[in-house]
Amino acid sequence: MGSAVLSGLVTYPGSDYQGFGFYEPPQPKRDRRRLIVVIAAVALVVALGAVVTVVLLNQETSGTPVVQSDPVAPSSTTTTSRPKVEDGQTMANPDAKLTYDVPKSWALSNSTASFALTSLPEVKIDHLAIRAPYQCGGKDYTRGVVGSGTVSGGEINQRVTDLAKAFGKELYDGGTGTDVVVGTPQAITRKGDKGEEAKGVAVRATVTTKGEQCLATKGDLWIVLLDYAGGMRMLVVNGDLVGGPDTPAPVPADELAAIAESARPTG
Structure with a gap:
């Protein structure tokens, strides 16, 4: 974060706190889920290829044009029951x-x-978790922050995008040349510990700054919104990936992703 202030807690980067961004993690472990998706995608391509071949043969033999319908796009919805956070603790x-x-x-x-948030004063997060606070250049910093809250409704994809931009800018307040690149929101379905179910979206953003000795140059930001029990439930996950001092070290990208994936409805 740049000059962000955490009420009731230590201030961050100047309070300069450093936030989220896309990462280039060092040799991450292979993700079996990603492998399954790749295999499924390959199977889909093969199947579509077979359909095209049959259609072409049919056209050649019958001489009658065949109207082809566009293939149905695969759903982007992912269902998560209880993602595993290594050596984790639960926050409710x-x-x-x-x-x-x-x-x-x-x-x-x-x-x-x-x-x-200053730009969206009605938006705040609490029930915070902090990763590796440190001092540098006479200011207080931290390598990561996680928090949750409730936000007003709206078109959910636009809402999550706007929130990602706002949190990205303000978590890195104080940095120069701060830029927030927001990815495409992905539809999700999450299941709670007692069978609760909620649909929503998750988006990942990359935050970059020109950086300096104390401030990260790249961070990872996840915003999760769940439409549940008449309200929009939000989880914010932020961590530094590159830059800043050698100690404490940045946060592993897969650790941040696991936290974001663990968000689930309660009650």
Whole structure:
């Protein structure tokens, strides 16, 4: 984060806190789920190829044009029951009706500590978890923050995109040349520990800055929105990936992804 202030907690980067961004993780472990998706995609391509071949043969033999319908696009919805966070601890936010897991290396704050957006003053997160706070250049920083809250409704894809831009800018407030690139929102379905189910979207953003000795040059940001129990439930996951001091080290990208994937409805 740049000059962001966490109410009830230590201020961040200047308070300069450093946030999220896309990453280039060092030699990540192979993801079996990704492998399954690739295999399924290959199978789909092969199947579509077979259909095209049959259609062409039919046209050649009958001489009658055949109208082809466009293939149905695969669903982007993913269902998650309980993603595993290595050596994790569970955080529950009863007000936001949201539960999520963070590694034990993250320090849990009291429930009153919060971070509010300046550009969207009605938006704030609490029930925070903090990764590796440190001081540099006379300012307080941290390598990561996770928090949750409730936001007003709207078109969900636009809403999650706007939130990602706002959090990306303000979590890295104080940095120069800060740029936030937001990915495409993905539809998700999440299941709670007691069978609750909620649909929503998740989006990942990359935050980059020109950086300096104390501030990260690249960070990872995840925003998860779940439409549940008459409200929009939000999880924000942020961590530095590149830049800043050698110690403490940046946050592994797969750790941030696992936290984001653990968001689930409660109550």
